[in-house]
Amino acid sequence: MKRADNEWKLKLTPEQYRVLRQCGTEPPFTGKYVNHKENGVYxxxxxxxxxxxxxxKYDSRSGWPSFWDQFSEESV
Known part of the structure; x- marks a missing residue:
């Protein structure tokens, strides 16, 4: 998906922008989805x-959410 940098900054939160556009990551065991247990789709x-x-989803003990399969063939 192509957007101008300023469009990404308007669409994403600062944290999302850092992770998605600047190759950032959160420290292990700190993300809001590490211990998330509700059913749904990421x-x-x-x-x-x-x-x-x-x-x-499974507990890989890596500090980040881990999954053993993608949602569909086109997902990732």
């Missing part, structure tokens, strides 16, 4: 693609 904040289902 969606890209930039393009709204469905990436992962909560049904495939």
């Amino acid at each position: 969606v890209c904040a930039g393009c709204n693609n469905e990436l992962f289902s909560s049904k495939t």
Whole structure:
């Protein structure tokens, strides 16, 4: 998905911008989805693609959410 840099800054939060546009990451074990247990689908904040289902989430002890499969063949 192509957008001008200023468009990304308007669409994304500062944290999302840092992660998605500047290759940033949060420190391990600090993200809001590490211990998230609700059923649902994880969606890209930039393009709204469905990436992962909560049904495939597992505890990898890495400090970040981990999934054993993508949502669909087109997801990732």
